Ligand SMILES: NC(=O)C1=CN([C@@H]2O[C@H](COP(=O)(O)OP(=O)(O)OC[C@H]3O[C@@H](n4cnc5c(N)ncnc54)[C@H](O)[C@@H]3O)[C@@H](O)[C@H]2O)C=CC1
């Protein structure tokens with residue numbers, strides 16, 4: 001049979017990995033599909049020494065791929081949301097299926113892209129966009145399709161998890177580890193996307209849509225990054241029996257869904273607390289299956305290419321299937337998507353870790369506990385560290401479950417006390433069903 005012809009736009013970390021996997025697994029892929037996959041066109045501004053593209057046609061202008069009548073599938077790996085969106089919409093308009101690793105583009109423009117794809121009868125596959133090589137999107141849209149999903153909680157940014165792990169295990173400096181993550185090809189073009197939680201928010205947007213059958217709503221995700229975490233917090237969390245992880249959490253409640261990305265104290269014995277380095281882990285709790293955990297490399301050239309090529313293989317197997325008969329873009333029929341509301345962060349209920357520094361003066365602790373009690377917040381554990389001389393005294397406490405709005409108001413009042421010095425750190429705690 002004639003080969004399935006694909007074009008690859010972008011020959012960076014993921015693009016070169018995709019070339020390498022398509023080449024190294026060519027014989028097995030042909031055995032799976034019944035015919036070969038051939039890369040016939042690459043969009044790149046410069047060669048990449050990490051892959052050998054032989055005499056494959058190269059265009060500096062990626063739009064040439066969208067207009068190439070030979071291509072069955074366009075693989076978008078340039079990143080960003082402007083040229084990539086234009087490229088993908090143009091390929092769709094020209095009747096091509098699309099595979100992408102671009103979570104920013106799907107989270108922010110996916111609703112528009114899927115509408116265009118439905119109009120032109122083509123598919124858009126994006127497994128690589130969430131948790132790299134872990135087949136979590138396929139798990140949600142197919143493997144767990146029998147379930148009503150209660151919640152999804154995941155470490156979904158490899159760079160951030162790599163930084164937190166190296167800080168905790170080796171006492172390394174934040175900036176130094178971030179630089180290494182960039183050199184290893186884990187970080188986004190703009191690494192603030194990784195450390196400020198934007199990348200995780202893009203991925204959570206996608207996960208939540210596939211879990212709950214809701215439209216993509218990136219603008220509704222509450223997002224906090226990891227850049228303000230200190231070695232002191234990592235040590236204090238450890239003292240109380242927790243590990244700090246940067247989690248994306250999507251939870252179904254009786255009154256709407258919660259969509260939030262923030263550092264979280266997770267009990268040490270929970271499996272997710274032991275997902276380290278660039279690895280990602282995603283927990284999904286379904287009503288029939290109960291809790292499940294998906295683990296693997298969340299970033300990097302070959303692991304991400306694994307997901308890209310799996311999407312290409314699936315499309316190549318099903319080129320003749322009409323779009324209406326395929327797995328829907330978000331796992332639910334577009335006219336079956338729910339319009340339930342997204343809760344405000346102030347409505348969320350959880351327990352909190354709070355760390356602050358105070359002047360060593362009689363009565364300051366009483367002031368703090370009075371304010372907490374006035375807001376209905378009870379303390380589960382409190383640790384006050386001994387210090388020498390007049391140095392500020394670090395106080396760390398854990399609360400019982402409290403509504404976010406009450407915690408916020410209490411911390412505003414505590415912060416205004418004359419004897420509280422500097423910023424107060426508060427981190428949400430989640431036992432993840434344990
Ligand atoms: N690096 C990783 O581990 C992962 C990356 N992703 C996503 O995959 C996509 C690609 O990421 P990377 O390969 O890491 O980025 P990268 O920066 O290594 O590669 C992107 C390549 O596209 C090229 N490019 C950008 N705009 C172009 C244009 N207009 N015309 C021609 N070439 C253009 C760049 O020169 C670069 O070679 C992004 O959407 C990223 O978020 C997803 C999962 C993991």
Ligand SMILES: N[C@@H](CC=O)C(=O)O
Pocket residue numbers: 129131132156157158159160186187188194199298299300
């Ligand atoms: N920058 C991202 C790459 C994969 O999505 C990450 O570190 O997870």
Ligand code: NA
Pocket residue numbers: 127128129130131132133134135136137307
């Ligand atoms: Na994935």
